[in-house]
Amino acid sequence: MSPPATIFADEEAVRPTHVEVDLTTLAENLAAIRTHVAGAKVMTILKANAYGHGLVPVAQHMVRCGADYLGVAFLEEGILLRREGITTPILVLGGIAGEQIPLFLKYNLTLTAPSVEKLRLIDEVASMLGERARVHLKVDTGMERIGIHYYNAETLLEAALSCQHVEVEGIFSHFANADAEDLGHARLQVERFQEVLSFYERRSLPTPMRHMANSAGILQLPESHFDLVRPGILLYGVYPSQECLRTITVKPALTWKSRVAYFKVVQAGHPVSYGSTWQSDHPVRMITVPVGYGDGYFRALSSKSEVIVRGQRYPVVGRVCMDQLMVNLEQGTAYNGDEVVLLGSSGGQCISAEEIASWAGTIPYEVLTNINTRVPRLYRSEDA
């Protein structure tokens, strides 16, 4: 396994199409979340290449900013961070395959135990290797993804008591719709989780670290903060949904940019791009930008989205190609090499992940995580 390729050696050599991540903004977002959740610890969620922001640099920065725990989706993400020298605790949130357990132990990664069967397997493997596995028990309170159902959870909590080679450090659950306006289901999930947790009190046992809140839970459900919170999207400065209360102020940290690669005038009636789906009835000025769906700029944005050039918004016209797209300037001006902002703010204009999501018929999460790793990431901070 090798870390994701870095295409650029320095800023001189960077591809015109690149992402800029503002580390200062990420630090401010983390600080704002921390203030809001008062005593709770923070597990920064770094799955999917840190929501497109770049796994390793963002993880290193979060560690510098004092993140208490890191959360990733699968084993390989955790191993990559350990190989980069990160020693902060890392929880792998997703399900595990039995044969992966030795690697979790080797790299000191915290496992999610979503069933009695998996827990016993972890215990067995740890016993065989003469190690102790650190696990967080996963309770399904109404998501039906992974985790023992809340109505059977006592069997898992009970089983954990007899596992000699497992340290149950945490216990957690996950919301299905804490970002909704109607929080009925989310509140029911919190109640179910609390009912499961009462096991420890009834048995006079110490309660493991309890956690439930994703970004939406952090924003809308203070009763879900427990001992630790798990912000993902909010850390990156994006709100989980339109309806979700904005009880914390955060700012987007990512800007996706390119440059004008070509300029021309397109005559009336001359169609643009694959499928000849768009044409003008009068001559227009047009630029070609070297970014496409191969970079994660959705093809669904064809003739739907806008970009910012010289402080003006202009429409993308015709089909988005794999590596290029065309923008109609009408009578506007741009020169080869001019900056084109696809996502982010420039010259008083802003194109948000939410706006791109609405054009493409998806959610801002997918807009961010879809930015391909072939797009270089540059990191800026105020003190750099």
Ligand SMILES: *Cc1c(COP(=O)(O)O)cnc(C)c1O
């Ligand atoms: C992705 C994820 C999160 C973070 O979700 P956001 O909505 O991005 O805050 C938290 N917990 C689990 C288990 C997740 O899978």
